[in-house]
Amino acid sequence: MDQALWPSGLRVLVIDNNSSYLSVMEELLIKCSYKVTTYKNVREAMSFIYGNQQTVDLIICDVFFPTEDSLLILQEVTSKFGIPTVIMSSNGDTATVMKYITNGASDFLIKPLRIEELKNIWQHVFRKQIGAEHRKCNNAEHVDQLPYRTMGITEATATLDSEIRENNGTVTDIRDLRKSRLSWTMQLHRQFIAAVNSLGSDKAVPNKILEIMKVKHLTREQVASHLQASPEKFESKIAQRWRSFIIEP
Numbered sequence: 318m319d320q321a322l323w324p325s326g327l328r329v330l331v332i333d334n335n336s337s338y339l340s341v342m343e344e345l346l347i348k349c350s351y352k353v354t355t356y357k358n359v360r361e362a363m364s365f366i367y368g369n370q371q372t373v374d375l376i377i378c379d380v381f382f383p384t385e386d387s388l389l390i391l392q393e394v395t396s397k398f399g400i401p402t403v404i405m406s407s408n409g410d411t412a413t414v415m416k417y418i419t420n421g422a423s424d425f426l427i428k429p430l431r432i433e434e435l436k437n438i439w440q441h442v443f444r445k446q447i448g449a450e451h452r453k454c455n456n457a458e459h460v461d462q463l464p465y466r467t468m469g470i471t472e473a474t475a476t477l478d479s480e481i482r483e484n485n486g487t488v489t490d491i492r493d494l495r496k497s498r499l500s501w502t503m504q505l506h507r508q509f510i511a512a513v514n515s516l517g518s519d520k521a522v523p524n525k526i527l528e529i530m531k532v533k534h535l536t537r538e539q540v541a542s543h544l545q546a547s548p549e550k551f552e553s554k555i556a557q558r559w560r561s562f563i564i565e566p
Contacts, residue, residue: 324439325350328372332362333379333405338428342377345353345432355562363390370398372443379428380413381404388420395421405430411515418511419487419504423472425514448503499539509531509543 329351331340346353354373356362366373368533370547380387394400401423406413411425417425423441426434486507489549501509512529513521523541 324442327351327439327442328437329353329360329377330366330375331377332359333354333357334381338379342430345430345435348371348432349436351435363393365393366400370400373398373400375423375438376400376402377407377426377438378402378404379499380404380408380417391421393418399445401445401460403438405439409515410511413488414507414511414515415529416508425511427514434492444503452542482516488532491535499535501543505532506543509540513544 329346329347331339331342331346331353334357335353336357339357341509343353343355354365356365366376378387378391391404392403394402402421403424403426404417404422405426405428407428409425419554423444424438486545487503488508491499508530509526512526515524515529516525521544523537523544526544527535528538528539
């Protein structure tokens with residue numbers, strides 16, 4: 318992938334057993350200047366990933382197979398290969414969204430997807446790259462020298478996994494994250510995004526988000542502050558919401 322032209326040329330693998338929708342996705346992604354590989358069959362797609370993981374930047378996968386199988390595949394892809402994975406489905410109920418987000422999905426998009434949403438999927442890959450760079454840094458001085466500005470990433474990667482109170486991968490208590498201020502870890506932010514996504518932009522208010530997240534000691538004020546961090550204020554239901562995590566240089 319040509320870094321000078323990035324995110325043009327982003328290599329996206331799409332899995333969907335609906336041939337018609339697979340064609341629609343391919344057309345939309347090509348319009349975004351992405352390189353697209355498509356598969357109808359999950360086994361064939363996984364075989365391709367095992368043999369070509371270095372040529373896949375991001376996966377978009379439909380929830381069309383048994384939930385437990387899809388979760389195992391998601392965990393395999395994200396933990397073993399570290400490939401950001403976006404789940405798409407026509408079912409956007411809170412339980413389904415939370416299940417996939419807490420099991421490693423970078424995002425959960427509701428069908429039919431719009432090109433405006435797909436234009437922003439590169440941000441998941443960018444966040445992965447930022448995380449990798451920060452893990453190489455041994456102190457705050459090195460972090461300050463990184464060639465980009467971020468919001469929340471530094472605090473998130475600086476917090477060790479052992480500091481987080483979790484239940485099956487879900488953050489349930491933030492007491493260990495509260496130092497001088499709350500550190501929004503990757504997992505905590507994922508749960509925040511899942512809650513916003515399940516409510517919809519019009520109903521995503523701090524009290525409702527807090528109720529869905531179910532994280533002990535997390536306050537309405539902290540959620541409100543995180544929500545307001547986006548200059549777009551989540552005005553677009555899905556396409557704009559990750560901008561709350563990145564401030565363009």
